[in-house]
Amino acid sequence: MKLGVIIPLCALFTLTQQVPSHDRCMCELTNSEKVFPHDKLSKVGDSALKCNGNITPQKTLELESLLLGLKWRLPQLQEDVSILEREDDGELYGVVSLQVIENELTEIKKLIDKLNITTWEYKHLATDTTKQLEDLRAEMTELEKYDTLQVVKRQQANQRLRRDLDQCKNEHHFTAQPTQPPHGICPHGEFLNITGPRVYTAGEYPGSYMYGAWGRDPKPDAGKENWYWLVMMTSSNRYSNYVRRYSTLSSLIVGVSVPGNVQIHSSNPTTNTIQGPNVVMYGEALYYNCYNKDAVCRFNLTTKTVTTLQLPKGTRFNSKGNFCHLDECYPFTDLDLATDESGVWVIYTTTQDFGNLVLSKVEEGEPPMLKQTWHTSVYKQGVTNTFMACGVLYATRYVNKAVEEIFYSFDTSTGVEKFNIGIFINKMSPNIYALNYSPMDQMLHAYCNSHMVSYKILFG
Structure with a gap:
């Protein structure tokens, strides 16, 4: 085997020794590239999974549910107070109605307390998650330096092209509607x-x-x-x-x-x-x-x-x-x-x-x-x-x-x-x-x- 054939195959390595033999050539190779930090990549993956676990649709819906409950409860309280003002007889009826309103206020207070706690928790969650995302971005940028063949850059370019192509298709085609189920006599329609x-x-x-x-x-x-x-x-x-x-x-x-x-x-x-x-x-x-x-x-x-x-x-x-x-x-x-x-x-x-x-x-x-x-x-x-x-x-x-x-x-x-x-x-x-x-x-x-x-x- 000729030396001219071996050297292109070892382009990323440094030739340090050559010992010719009758029909064989042996060489000692040293990697000139930095060792890829697999531990760091594993750590980044774990951090990303943790971040995904912290931010979920359930958390947003929990806050929306509390707001919805408060939105429905306050008009009911206002209506109960209006009824008391109109029909208060100053005796038994008034006492009973006041007790009902007191119960309503207690439940509203619990709802507001839970909403305040949830809002405070989500504010801290948002701050912590923002910091985590910034750290992840910096670590991924650092890891991309090891991509000497630019595989990641090509993948990102392909993703952008695919996204642009999908957007172009959507602009020229209407979204297909689901098949309509059968219906009988329904006051609401189909x-x-x-x-x-x-x-x-x-x-x-x-x-x-x-x-x-x-x-x-x-x-x-x-x-x-x-x-x-x-x-x-x-x-x-x-x-x-x-x-x-x-x-x-x-x-x-x-x-x-x-x-x-x-x-x-x-x-x-x-x-x-x-x-x-x-x-x-x-x-x-x-x-x-x-x-x-x-x-x-x-x-x-x-x-x-x-x-x-x-x-x-x-x-x-x-x-x-x-x-x-x-x-x-x-x-x-x-x-x-x-x-x-x-x-x-x-x-x-x-x-x-x-x-x-x-x-x-x-x-x-x-x-x-x-x-x-x-x-x-x-x-x-x-x-x-x-x-x-x-x-x-x-x-x-x-x-x-x-x-x-x-x-x-x-x-x-x-x-x-x-x-x-x-x-x-x-x-x-x-x-x-x-x-x-x-x-x-x-x-x-x-x-x-x-x-x-x-x-x-x-x-x-």
Whole structure:
């Protein structure tokens, strides 16, 4: 081998010794480049991950939720004071009204205190994060000096070209709209899309109960139009024996429950207590999967009595017909209760339907009864959640940790199914364990890994 062949191959090295031999050439090479600081690169990566963990959409939504609660609470206080001024009799009525206003002021003070603490924390977080970003930028600039072949610069140039090309395409093409789902007679019009989240809160038990449900009663008693309810699986992520009430959304956000818990039974679990997170409230009654039964329980919050609705023979229960995605199934989600403008619905599956979704209308009463039933062609274990809106059943599926898709609909007024809805939900946690539609305000209430999240449904 000739020396003239070896030297170009060792351009980055210094030739220090050459020992010829008959047909072989040996040389000792010394690297003239600086040793790449892998430890420093690893440190930069760790700092970037920490920075990403500190700044999340959840933190911004927490602040927005507190502001929203304060925005709704102050007009209510003003209205209560106005009523007291108009109707004060100077005796019992005035005392009671003053007590109500005092409670309102206490809750507002707690909300403001929590808002002040959160704002102070975020201010320091922003300062610390700005300093971290400046340090990261300086360290990355230093590391780029080792890029002798300018690979990083070429990658950055390619990214800029790709971004400019995408922008050019977007300027000449309209954004494709999602396929419109079918609709029956709906006072709001067609279901167009979902915006939000509007509310994101851990409530008064942050991180304590992974499974649960929350929402509003579409048919509340007088004076309870603004109330919210919350059911958490307090035993084995599977059972619960009470429903918790909140007088306003801001009360739920700051974790002040009035009147508190309404208990179904002192034991948990036991006959007719709650099994699974898919729960709804309608007409001052809680509807849920009865403990260890293929039946719907109706708990009357006024009389504290429970009546049951037996589902058809072959209904799957006790975690044999759950909602699922590829990575996991949600335990004890065999029965899903839903509310819309017309009342209560139950979604389930049977052995006769080979695991496909079955939808039945629940007729109010003590005991409740099944009215009409519809059979679909969508497999329940390929679905992560369902909800009803204007007599239309919607089903979701897991896309990834950040996105859920409303992909399917079944219109009970026409019997038409569609599998190409294409409306996406931006999630705040990987899994949505319960999804309830509120016809009171066209909000979709999700319970996600112990957090309560709400989205606004856009009709048109």
